[in-house]
Amino acid sequence: MLDQEFEANTQTELNLNHLAEKFGFERNVMEQVLSKKKLPLLWISAQDCTGCQESFLRNSFPGIEELFLNWISLEYSELLSFSSGYQIESHKENIINSNFGEYILVVEGSIPTNDEYLTVGGCSVKEEIIHAARGAKAVFAFGSCSSWGGIGAAKPNPTGAISLQELLPDVKVVIVPGCPPIAEVMVDCLLHFYVYDVLPELDKKGRPKKFYECTVHQQCHRKEFFDKGLFAEHYDDEGALKGYCLFKLGCRGPSTFNACESCSWNEGLCSPIGAGASCIGCSEKNFWDRGPLCFRKTKA
Numbered sequence: 001m002l003d004q005e006f007e008a009n010t011q012t013e014l015n016l017n018h019l020a021e022k023f024g025f026e027r028n029v030m031e032q033v034l035s036k037k038k039l040p041l042l043w044i045s046a047q048d049c050t051g052c053q054e055s056f057l058r059n060s061f062p063g064i065e066e067l068f069l070n071w072i073s074l075e076y077s078e079l080l081s082f083s084s085g086y087q088i089e090s091h092k093e094n095i096i097n098s099n100f101g102e103y104i105l106v107v108e109g110s111i112p113t114n115d116e117y118l119t120v121g122g123c124s125v126k127e128e129i130i131h132a133a134r135g136a137k138a139v140f141a142f143g144s145c146s147s148w149g150g151i152g153a154a155k156p157n158p159t160g161a162i163s164l165q166e167l168l169p170d171v172k173v174v175i176v177p178g179c180p181p182i183a184e185v186m187v188d189c190l191l192h193f194y195v196y197d198v199l200p201e202l203d204k205k206g207r208p209k210k211f212y213e214c215t216v217h218q219q220c221h222r223k224e225f226f227d228k229g230l231f232a233e234h235y236d237d238e239g240a241l242k243g244y245c246l247f248k249l250g251c252r253g254p255s256t257f258n259a260c261e262s263c264s265w266n267e268g269l270c271s272p273i274g275a276g277a278s279c280i281g282c283s284e285k286n287f288w289d290r291g292p293l294c295f296r297k298t299k300a
Contacts, residue, residue, distance in 0.1 A: 038073040039194045040095055040103035042132055045078050046125045047118060047152040047161055048109025051180040052143040053079050059183035060267040067187060071194055075103070078120070089121040096135050104193065105129075105136035110145040110152030111167050112159035126167065133168050138193050140174045141165070142186055144282060147175035154288035165206065174199055175206045179282035182263050185211045211263065216253035216279050219261040222246065235276065246273065252281035 043053070057064050057080075068074050074081075076092040083091070095103060107129055115124035133139055141164040144150040152161035165173045176186055189208055192200045200208045217223065222245045225231070231248040232240035240246075247254070253261075256279055260271045273279055281287045 036194070038071060039190075040073050040075050040099045041106060041190070042075055042092060042095060042103055042136075043077040043080075043106045043108065044120075044125070044129055044132060046107060046109030046111045046129070046146065047159065048143065048145055050079050050108070052108045052186070053077065055180040055183050056142070056186050057183075058266070059187045062187070067191075072190055085121075092132075096132060100135040102137055103135070104138045104140065104190070105132050106140045106142050107146045107164050108142050110149050110159075110161035111164065112152070112161050114160045117159040129164070129167060133171055138174065138199060139164070139168065139171055140176060140186075140189060142176050142181055144177045144179045144284075144287070147177040148285040150179065151288050154286075172199070173206055174202065174208065176208065177212075177283040177285075178258060179287075181283075182211075182259060182265060184263050185259060207257070211259040212257045212283075214257065214259075214262070216256045216258055216261055216273070217251075219259075220245075220253055220273060221261060222273060240276065246278045249278050251278035252284075252287075253279040256281040256284050258283040 045053075059067070062071070075095045076088060078084075078088075081088050111126050111129060112118050113126065115126060118125045120128055141147045145152055145161075146164045149157075149161050149163045149166075152159060153163070163175075165175065174189060176189060178185070185208070188210070189200055192198075200210060203209050203212060205212075217226070220226075222243055225243065226245040226247060230239065230244045232244045232246055233248060234240065235249065245251070251273070253273065260279070261273065264271045264274070281290070
């Protein structure tokens with residue numbers, strides 16, 4: 001019994017040290033939050049592909065099971081909740097009423113202004129989000145669709161899709177764009193709010209500065225080749241195999257603010273550019289309407 005208790009305490013110490021190091025949280029603050037009540041989370045899906053939640057589930061540390069068991073209490077998600085229909089919708093309403101001003105709201109997907117395109121439990125998703133936002137302690141837009149409008153708002157925008165900031169102009173919305181966003185970025189935002197009870201530092205567009213203050217190009221592992229004027233001309237040429245810059249193949253890294261090259265994906269092992277693909281600028285506003293996602297440049 002004592003051995004098990006010692007092992008549990010040791011694991012807790014290791015986890016706290018790792019969390020403090022990975023996210024830059026103060027170690028003494030991390031110790032204090034061990035006794036805090038878990039933070040209720042409502043995750044509402046609008047016009048989405050569930051890609052943001054799929055990415056979120058793949059966070060490496062803390063694992064999603066540890067996150068939900070120790071820090072965040074996921075109370076509502078159309079994708080992840082065990083129950084559905086009347087049960088989950090009534091539970092969501094109970095959480096809003098019993099935790100008014102104490103829960104966080106995450107919205108994934110663009111919001112149609114034409115109500116007939118998306119209803120949940122007989123209520124338009126637009127009204128559902130407005131209702132949930134009234135009692136939320138913090139509101140996050142995860143993904144480019146809820147951050148900017150995304151593919152739903154691309155021309156000709158048949159549903160009249162808008163972003164969460166446009167729907168809630170009087171609410172401070174933290175936007176975490178990306179198609180999808182990096183798992184560690186989403187988890188960092190939630191944990192930062194849980195640990196410090198304040199939003200992370202934001203840029204003028206409402207994005208967490210920690211992850212969106214630099215362009216992909218500025219942090220790119222291929223930048224040395226850009227500086228030397230060495231470019232891949234085709235995805236399968238010798239330059240590409242040597243890791244040359246992909247700018248001539250349409251890479252949008254120089255105009256895209258994201259942490260793909262600093263945080264990376266899959267436990268920090270890879271990135272789209274690391275896999276040999278050009279950045280398509282998925283975290284930028286209206287990226288769907290900016291012509292082909294990748295196009296060859298004749299000059300660089």
